[in-house]
Amino acid sequence: xxxxxxxxxxxxxxxxxxxxxxxxxxxxxxxxxxxxxxxxxxxxxxxxxxxxxxxxxxxxxxxxxxxxxxxxxxxxxxxxxxxxxxxxxxxxxxxxxxxxxxxxxxxxxxxxxxxxxxxxxxxxxxxxxxxxxxxxxxxxxxxxxxxxxxxxxxxxxxxxxxxxxxxxxxxxxxxxxxxxxxxxxxxxxxxxxxxxxxxxxxxxxxxx
Numbered sequence: 414x415x416x417x418x419x420x421x422x423x424x425x426x427x428x429x430x431x432x433x434x435x436x437x438x439x440x441x442x443x444x445x446x447x448x449x450x451x452x453x454x455x456x457x458x459x460x461x462x463x464x465x466x467x468x469x470x471x472x473x474x475x476x477x478x479x480x481x482x483x484x485x486x487x488x489x490x491x492x493x494x495x496x497x498x499x500x501x502x503x504x505x506x507x508x509x510x511x512x513x514x515x516x517x518x519x520x521x522x523x524x525x526x527x528x529x530x531x532x533x534x535x536x537x538x539x540x541x542x543x544x545x546x547x548x549x550x551x552x553x554x555x556x557x558x559x560x561x562x563x564x565x566x567x568x569x570x571x572x573x574x575x576x577x578x579x580x581x582x583x584x585x586x587x588x589x590x591x592x593x594x595x596x597x598x599x600x601x602x603x604x605x606x607x608x609x610x611x612x613x614x615x616x617x618x619x620x621x
Contacts, residue, residue, distance in 0.1 A: 435497060443490050450490070454483055457498065461505055467583045468509040468576060469516075482508045506576070506594045513572035566616035574609035577602055 435456075441449035458479070465478040482505045493500055567575065573595070580586045580594075592602040 439490070439493060439497060443493070450487060453486075453497070457501055458483075460498075461501065464502065464505050464584070465509060468506070468579050469512055470579070474512060474516075478505065478508050478512055503594045503596075506580075510572055510576050510595070513575055517568075517572050517575075566613050569612050569616060570609050574605050574612070577605040578609040578613075581606055 435453075438449045438453050442453060461482055462475055462479050465475040465482070466472065469475065469478060482501070485504050485508065486501060489504075570578065576595070577591055580591045581588070586594075588602045588606065589599040592599040595602065
């Protein structure tokens with residue numbers, strides 16, 4: 414029992430030290446220290462790139478979102494007041510939402526994609542279908558057709574519906590957190606998720 418309490422105390426102290434160090438870097442960056450800003454970028458660059466990939470599901474678009482997100486961070490660093498990671502996450506989410514809106518207006522939207530072990534990109538839902546059909550080769554064609562239909566179904570979602578769907582099902586986020594990041598309420602995020610799910614089910618009802 415005593416050992417457990419001591420370990421928890423050490424963990425809290427380490428976390429507090431990390432936060433204090435980060436706040437120090439932020440203050441230096443706000444004062445114009447470019448090296449301090451670059452250190453902040455290096456701490457979160459992988460997280461930002463992963464988040465961008467998960468939200469837009471196109472590898473070729475993730476670097477643009479990454480660059481735009483950190484550019485916005487740099488331009489607005491003086492306004493930072495809360496948890497840096499939460500603030501950064503919100504910026505990346507907003508950049509991704511803007512990107513999805515532009516992409517939707519160009520009618521180039523695609524279904525969520527994931528990269529397999531061989532470096533190729535496939536539709537997320539298609540991969541799930543492939544896994545279920547693995548034990549029955551006769552269903553492989555059905556899995557391919559499902560992926561194509563889902564690609565079309567995702568085009569019916571609005572950018573916000575698409576983003577909420579991705580954040581819930583691919584990032585595993587709670588609706589309250591999604592609402593906060595999108596600058597809205599948990600109930601609004603819940604409604605967006607409901608509409609997205611309903612649209613996808615309606616488009617894919619023949620596959621049931």
